Amino acid sequence: MIRIRDLQFGYPGTPFRLQIPTWEVPDAARVAIVGPSGSGKTTLLHLLAGILVPQSGQIEMGNADLTRWSDAARRDFRATQIGLVFQRFELIDYLNVAGNILLPYAINRSLRFGPAVRERMEELAKRAGIAHLLRRPVQRLSQGEQQRVAICRALINQPRWLLADEPTGNLDPENKRLIVELLHQQAEASQATLVMVTHDVSLIADFAMTVDFQAWCSVKSDASR
Amino acid sequence: MTAWTLVRAHLTFHWRRTTVLIGCLWIGCLVPLVLSQVMPEVQKQLQRRANETPVVFGSPGSSLECVLHALYFRPTQAPPLLYGDWQSLQQAGFERCVPLHVRFSTNDYPIVGTHLEYFTYRQCQFLAGEPFGRIGDCVIGSEVARQLELNVGEFLISSPRSFLSIAADYPLQMKIVGILQPTASPDDRAVFVDLKTTWVIENLGHGHQDVSQSNDPNLVLERNEQGTVASAAVLPFTVVTEENLASFHFHGEMADFPITAMVLLDDRQRAQDLAAGVAQKNAKVQTVFAGDVIRELLSLLFQIQNVIVAVSIFVGVATLMLFGLVIGLSVQIRQQEMETLFKLGASRGLTWTLYGLEVLVIAVVALLLAGLISRLIAWFVREDLYLWFV
Numbered sequence: 001m002i003r004i005r006d007l008q009f010g011y012p013g014t015p016f017r018l019q020i021p022t023w024e025v026p027d028a029a030r031v032a033i034v035g036p037s038g039s040g041k042t043t044l045l046h047l048l049a050g051i052l053v054p055q056s057g058q059i060e061m062g063n064a065d066l067t068r069w070s071d072a073a074r075r076d077f078r079a080t081q082i083g084l085v086f087q088r089f090e091l092i093d094y095l096n097v098a099g100n101i102l103l104p105y106a107i108n109r110s111l112r113f114g115p116a117v118r119e120r121m122e123e124l125a126k127r128a129g130i131a132h133l134l135r136r137p138v139q140r141l142s143q144g145e146q147q148r149v150a151i152c153r154a155l156i157n158q159p160r161w162l163l164a165d166e167p168t169g170n171l172d173p174e175n176k177r178l179i180v181e182l183l184h185q186q187a188e189a190s191q192a193t194l195v196m197v198t199h200d201v202s203l204i205a206d207f208a209m210t211v212d213f214q215a216w217c218s219v220k221s222d223a224s225r
Numbered sequence: 226m227t228a229w230t231l232v233r234a235h236l237t238f239h240w241r242r243t244t245v246l247i248g249c250l251w252i253g254c255l256v257p258l259v260l261s262q263v264m265p266e267v268q269k270q271l272q273r274r275a276n277e278t279p280v281v282f283g284s285p286g287s288s289l290e291c292v293l294h295a296l297y298f299r300p301t302q303a304p305p306l307l308y309g310d311w312q313s314l315q316q317a318g319f320e321r322c323v324p325l326h327v328r329f330s331t332n333d334y335p336i337v338g339t340h341l342e343y344f345t346y347r348q349c350q351f352l353a354g355e356p357f358g359r360i361g362d363c364v365i366g367s368e369v370a371r372q373l374e375l376n377v378g379e380f381l382i383s384s385p386r387s388f389l390s391i392a393a394d395y396p397l398q399m400k401i402v403g404i405l406q407p408t409a410s411p412d413d414r415a416v417f418v419d420l421k422t423t424w425v426i427e428n429l430g431h432g433h434q435d436v437s438q439s440n441d442p443n444l445v446l447e448r449n450e451q452g453t454v455a456s457a458a459v460l461p462f463t464v465v466t467e468e469n470l471a472s473f474h475f476h477g478e479m480a481d482f483p484i485t486a487m488v489l490l491d492d493r494q495r496a497q498d499l500a501a502g503v504a505q506k507n508a509k510v511q512t513v514f515a516g517d518v519i520r521e522l523l524s525l526l527f528q529i530q531n532v533i534v535a536v537s538i539f540v541g542v543a544t545l546m547l548f549g550l551v552i553g554l555s556v557q558i559r560q561q562e563m564e565t566l567f568k569l570g571a572s573r574g575l576t577w578t579l580y581g582l583e584v585l586v587i588a589v590v591a592l593l594l595a596g597l598i599s600r601l602i603a604w605f606v607r608e609d610l611y612l613w614f615v
Contacts, residue, residue: 046568051567072572076570078569079569080570084569092565094234094235099234104569104570106227106230107228108569108571110570
């Protein structure tokens with residue numbers, strides 16, 4: 001369960017204000033958040049992931065209130081419970097596909113690497129159709145392949161919440177459809193809650209919950225974010 | 226998978242940048258490291274030779290040139306001494322004083338005319354053969370034998386000092402009768418002959434066919450009461466054999482024949498005590514205490530070393546500044562990557578750990594390389610270091 005109450009957030013020195021009185025997402029739900037660029041969708045995902053902390057209000061992920069946790073605790077929570085997919089993939093250029101998928105295990109000690117993780121990586125890659133690319137440098141992949149690698153990386157830690165920030169923003173229509181299908185399949189297989197931000201309304205048909213971000217929350221902004 | 230995996234992958238992926246950074250630090254460290262390993266060995270080698278040859282006698286002039294000539298067989302422009310000077314010293318009780326005549330060379334190796342006692346006093350051991358026994362024999366140092374691939378029984382020809390005056394020094398074929406064991410000293414790179422052999426090369430003595438009984442007008446210019454005057458058509462022998470050995474003779478008094486230096490191969494203190502008297506009595510002969518001259522030379526070398534180290538420090542500081550600039554630019558370029566790592570669950574400290582590990586790896590590899598290469602350089606030149614400085 002994701003539960004937000006009286007959330008208020010603003011970037012210091014900017015007119016941007018995000019205010020969410022209340023919002024709840026049940027476990028294993030599929031949620032699409034739509035809205036124009038700069039309306040604060042990414043900010044919400046970063047708040048859910050514990051990357052940002054609100055000025056006031058509560059963000060409960062499961063039974064834990066993220067706003068009461070230390071930086072280190074939120075970092076560990078992010079590493080172990082959250083899977084993040086970015087619009088620009090944000091793969092590490094000097095690692096190959098396998099290295100990128102296993103990246104969370106190299107940067108946080110809460111995650112323990114072992115043979116089971118390697119098997120899971122191979123299984124994820126197989127499901128994403130990139131099992132034959134594991135040794136390949138990521139710059140030599142197509143954009144669709146790169147986003148699949150990013151999705152596998154988001155799922156390698158078996159997250160309870162999969163947060164995808166416009167994961168189809170840089171893809172052609174065919175790849176958009178494939179990636180959204182893949183996200184659904186992987187979330188289904190992992191029993192994870194999928195929260196996907198997009199400004200492409202054609203993609204929201206498969207989502208059980210849709211949030212019109214601009215209408216649903218209060219943003220006093222010059223749309224600079 | 227650890228942070229180390231990321232560091233290794235980044236360094237190998239950007240191998241050109243890594244190589245350049247390692248190279249910059251390596252070069253910066255190499256010179257001081259090489260100097261620190263080489264200079265003590267140079268000091269040891271120069272002092273050892275000076276201790277083995279405490280006193281040198283030569284013509285008045287530069288004491289450094291005199292020492293380098295007598296100890297290292299370097300060419301000298303100083304006027305020669307006379308063999309008579311050596312005879313005087315012998316009569317004065319300088320039993321372990323040995324004359325040297327070093328004016329000629331063969332294949333760029335100096336020909337050292339001396340007495341057999343040189344080998345005794347220097348405690349030279351023979352790798353093959355035996356000491357020279359007559360005019361035309363030579364004993365070669367181990368390095369000469371190795372470089373020219375020569376063995377006992379083969380021949381070496383002395384080189385004329387000037388190609389414009391080939392008549393001045395007649396090229397003499399010298400038979401190799403012995404090869405010295407390596408001593409890591411200039412003796413390894415010298416060709417030793419009897420003093421008389423160098424005088425033959427200098428045309429002060431020669432051997433030729435007997436013209437006293439010849440009636441050939443081309444060979445005999447004149448006969449008078451003093452003897453027979455031979456023409457230029459009579460060619461001297463260029464090799465000494467059993468058959469022509471008896472024909473070799475010298476014109477003039479041996480005491481007036483030149484030598485270029487004398488070395489006193491005696492106990493250091495005794496040699497210095499003895500030589501102090503000579504220095505006061507004989508103005509024509511310069512007495513030089515090799516140890517003092519070598520100490521001066523070493524002090525000059527250490528001053529040069531200090532200058533090089535100072536320059537290296539400046540270069541090192543400049544290198545470090547450039548290194549810092551490259552790392553700083555790298556930090557800027559990798560900001561997005563570090564932000565991604567943070568979003569995925571890395572601490573902010575990890576990013577600095579990654580940079581720190583990278584710098585550490587580059588520095589350690591550069592230092593190890595510099596240490597290894599400097600050791601290799603020192604090892605390769607360990608026996609011939611003195612050649613670089615004399």
